[in-house]
Amino acid sequence: MTAPHLGIALFTSGQSRAIDRRAIGELGIPGFELMTRAGAAAFAMLRRRWPGARRLRVVCGAGNNGGDGYLVARDALASGLSVDLVALDSPKAGDAARAREAFEALGGAAHPFTDWNALPPADVIVDAIYGTGLNRAPAAEAASAIEAINASGLPVLALDVPSGLSADTGACPGVAIHAAATASFIVHKRGLHTCRAEVAGEVELFDLGLPRNILEAPDARLLEPAGLPRRPRDSHKGGNGHILAIGGDHGTGGAVRMAAEAALRTGAGLVSVATREENVVAMNAARPELMARGVNGPQALQPMLQKASVVALGPGLGQSAWGHALWTTALDAGLPTVLDADGLNLLHAAPRPLPARIVLTPHPGEAGRLLGVSTADVQADRFAAGREIAKRYRAVVVLKGNGSLIVSSEGAVAVCPWGNPGMASGGMGDTLTGIIAGLMGQGCEPYEAACLGVGLHARAADVAARAGERGLLAGDLLDPLRRLVNGLDA
Ligand SMILES: NC(=O)C1=CN([C@@H]2O[C@H](COP(=O)(O)OP(=O)(O)OC[C@H]3O[C@@H](n4cnc5c(N)ncnc54)[C@H](O)[C@@H]3O)[C@@H](O)[C@H]2O)[C@@H](O)CC1
Numbered sequence: 001m002t003a004p005h006l007g008i009a010l011f012t013s014g015q016s017r018a019i020d021r022r023a024i025g026e027l028g029i030p031g032f033e034l035m036t037r038a039g040a041a042a043f044a045m046l047r048r049r050w051p052g053a054r055r056l057r058v059v060c061g062a063g064n065n066g067g068d069g070y071l072v073a074r075d076a077l078a079s080g081l082s083v084d085l086v087a088l089d090s091p092k093a094g095d096a097a098r099a100r101e102a103f104e105a106l107g108g109a110a111h112p113f114t115d116w117n118a119l120p121p122a123d124v125i126v127d128a129i130y131g132t133g134l135n136r137a138p139a140a141e142a143a144s145a146i147e148a149i150n151a152s153g154l155p156v157l158a159l160d161v162p163s164g165l166s167a168d169t170g171a172c173p174g175v176a177i178h179a180a181a182t183a184s185f186i187v188h189k190r191g192l193h194t195c196r197a198e199v200a201g202e203v204e205l206f207d208l209g210l211p212r213n214i215l216e217a218p219d220a221r222l223l224e225p226a227g228l229p230r231r232p233r234d235s236h237k238g239g240n241g242h243i244l245a246i247g248g249d250h251g252t253g254g255a256v257r258m259a260a261e262a263a264l265r266t267g268a269g270l271v272s273v274a275t276r277e278e279n280v281v282a283m284n285a286a287r288p289e290l291m292a293r294g295v296n297g298p299q300a301l302q303p304m305l306q307k308a309s310v311v312a313l314g315p316g317l318g319q320s321a322w323g324h325a326l327w328t329t330a331l332d333a334g335l336p337t338v339l340d341a342d343g344l345n346l347l348h349a350a351p352r353p354l355p356a357r358i359v360l361t362p363h364p365g366e367a368g369r370l371l372g373v374s375t376a377d378v379q380a381d382r383f384a385a386g387r388e389i390a391k392r393y394r395a396v397v398v399l400k401g402n403g404s405l406i407v408s409s410e411g412a413v414a415v416c417p418w419g420n421p422g423m424a425s426g427g428m429g430d431t432l433t434g435i436i437a438g439l440m441g442q443g444c445e446p447y448e449a450a451c452l453g454v455g456l457h458a459r460a461a462d463v464a465a466r467a468g469e470r471g472l473l474a475g476d477l478l479d480p481l482r483r484l485v486n487g488l489d490a
């Protein structure tokens, strides 16, 4: 079908620094000039957002992010605002030191961080403590300042990234500024789009007048909204995929049913379910369009595999001998497969070759198990974790969670900008598995199906969450999903 719909380019902080260096070296734009533009852009944004602000507090670190802060402060003084400048550490040399001199040349005076309560009143705080240079949890004094800024209740404009948030990973290794808005420079940093701790507020990007051809290939891209093309008028069910959902051990029949129904609502031609005998009557009664069969082992599964074009393997599968036997048989069939939940846990327990067309959909806990690290380690660098799983298993990987990542087997990463905390409820993952399988059945290649499927799933959840995030059920996604798959406004 089509290539994944990818939009905004995302960069690492290393790439961002390299672009700065190229602007300086190849375009001959001095670093101080870039800093001047950054300061001016941020100050203009501050004036737009808080037109009544007369008193600024600017909190600067010793690096170039602090340099940006001194130039915001200088522009503020030049515009007649009052500025209280807290210098956590003084820049020793370079552009940031020059920026401080420019601030002082207008009569500005910086003072060290002391008793926050003794400082003059302020309307807005400018956070210029750390930018892309943050490489560990904020140092003690910076951490105290960040806590005081957050506790003040005053609106904060963060420069480039909120201090304490890793521009690379989205993780906050210690405390982080909670900004009302962020003025970001030159490129979108990928860390603002996964994990998405609510620290950046509204982000505005300023290209500082650099031409787009200065940019290198981005590290990742955000998904753009997409549906499937209109169906040909002579479409028939045999041409739209036959999905076989396998799972539903004792007590978890609902999981495989959710996956199967989601595949139907995504447009799959036929959907069969291989499950425990005890689930069959209820499933066929509640959703007669499904073809549910009780299977007690590989022999009963084989004929179902022969008729299927795509396998959704894992929802509610369990890790008993029954689940393990079906898992092995299904993977041996070599069909295009979406592997989820206990399907992934079984893979961790018994690594084995996988079908060539395979999508793994771990949440951070399952990803940690696959990699032999903790969930926290996965979350500390989701990009690295997703890429490592993709490489190790030669698979397309969906690393679920706030800002889901979709990683191709070659390491290309797409980031999902949609979704909401209402999705933290049972059955959401099963639904995603069914959606991706349903798309693969309709001709999407695994990476395309994963990108499109994650986007449809999260957008459907955002539509369903209009009635409230709490209490959102996976089943609520099915109606909006159907509209979105068909390109209709949901
Ligand atoms: N010419 C340029 O390179 C430009 C840089 N710009 C600004 O410069 C920023 C990057 O500046 P820098 O690379 O100087 O880095 P930062 O200003 O982000 O950080 C300052 C320094 O603090 C140290 N550090 C990092 N984490 C620390 C921690 N947890 N505790 C204590 N010290 C820590 C690092 O050694 C780092 O170099 C960007 O985010 C952007 O705001 C903009 O002015 C645009 C132009």
Ligand SMILES: [K+]
Binding pocket: 065, 127, 128, 129, 130, 131, 158, 159, 160, 161, 162, 163
């Ligand atoms: K900052």
